[in-house]
Amino acid sequence: MRLLITGGAGFIGSNLVGKLVKSNEIIVIDNLSGGKEEFIEPFLDEIKFYKVDLLEDISSYFFGVEEVWHLAADPSVKDSSINTFFRDLKITKNVLEACKKNKVKKILFTSSSTVYGDSELNTPENCETKPISFYGATKLACESLISTYCSLCKIRGFIFRLANIIGKNSTHGVIYDFIQKLLKNGEQLEILGDGTQTKSYLSVEDCINGMLIAKNKAENPVNIFNLGSKDRINVKEIASVVVEEMISSGLLQKKPEFKFTGGVEGGRGWKGDVKEMLLNISKLEKLGFKPEYNSKEAVRKCVMEIINTLCKK
Ligand SMILES: NC(=O)c1ccc[n+]([C@@H]2O[C@H](COP(=O)([O-])OP(=O)(O)OC[C@H]3O[C@@H](n4cnc5c(N)ncnc54)[C@H](O)[C@@H]3O)[C@@H](O)[C@H]2O)c1
Missing domain, CATH: 3.40.50.720 (NAD(P)-binding Rossmann-like Domain)
Structure with missing residues (x-):
């Protein structure tokens, strides 16, 4: 076709x-x-x-x-x-x-x-x-x-x-952003909002x-x-996964300080950021869809893929 x-x-x-x-x-x-x-x-x-x-x-x-x-x-x-x-x-x-x-x-x-x-x-x-x-x-x-x-x-x-x-070839979004920030400054990680924004990945x-x-x-x-996936993960947990994987791959020496900007309107990352998101996917499940990875597994897999690509360059 x-x-x-x-x-x-x-x-x-x-x-x-x-x-x-x-x-x-x-x-x-x-x-x-x-x-x-x-x-x-x-x-x-x-x-x-x-x-x-x-x-x-x-x-x-x-x-x-x-x-x-x-x-x-x-x-x-x-x-x-x-x-x-x-x-x-x-x-x-x-x-x-x-x-x-x-x-x-x-x-x-x-x-x-x-x-x-x-x-x-x-x-x-x-x-x-x-x-x-x-x-x-x-x-x-x-x-x-x-x-x-x-x-x-x-x-x-x-x-x-x-x-x-999230995954291979991503060039934007929270995971990509955290990795880029930590490559520039391994001492401190700026996190937009209050870190409790919790969404499905x-x-x-x-x-x-x-x-x-x-x-x-x-x-x-x-x-x-x-x-989407059937569960959620918050931004602070994502930061922790990024840090763990960067340390174990040698891209980071030690755990950085997390610095929260606090964000706007009760911790949104920015104006217009939806702070809590979980989609009901039962309509697609009825047709046979079943995500292989939950949010945390997908985050870890994505971090490892981005790191692998960086290490090959
Ligand atoms: N990544 C996500 O989490 C996510 C979530 C919801 C929806 N989406 C949607 O999925 C689609 C793909 O997203 P992505 O994450 O791969 O983003 P991406 O930026 O990697 O891909 C978008 C592509 O569109 C091309 N493009 C943009 N404007 C163009 C134009 N005027 N003419 C020709 N090409 C143009 C860009 O060069 C880019 O390659 C987008 O519509 C996005 O809004 C993505």
């Missing part, structure tokens, strides 16, 4: 390319604003890679494509602004127009748990959506645009509200597996799924 992945040189995208490359003809569009060519370098002989900005006219790249995985976006919740909203909505509109013109059959979209805002824990898909960041608002707007095009143009839609996804392998299960088994014209 010919499929196109936007943002395919990014963290989740490059792992997806690795998973799908053997059995599909893959086209990747990525402007490398966040992604890296080295992430897809092992597959460059087998895929078509275009370094193109999705704000441009992209329709011709979609010729003959049956399935589009739309991952390209600015992934930072913390730095999101009203500009993120208009930019990523326009990208999504361009992707959908290209799907319409080329009669694409399926679109899969990486949305986020942030669409729910500060909602009740164990959040089901039918919970009210009340985003508290521009990032969350952007994802929600993209979801509704996708739903509309799916209905008007007979495209099938798969929308994934992702928890924190999922390995990128489990994430991709979950999306594929949904694609193969869900039957509605538009399908919305939460995708």
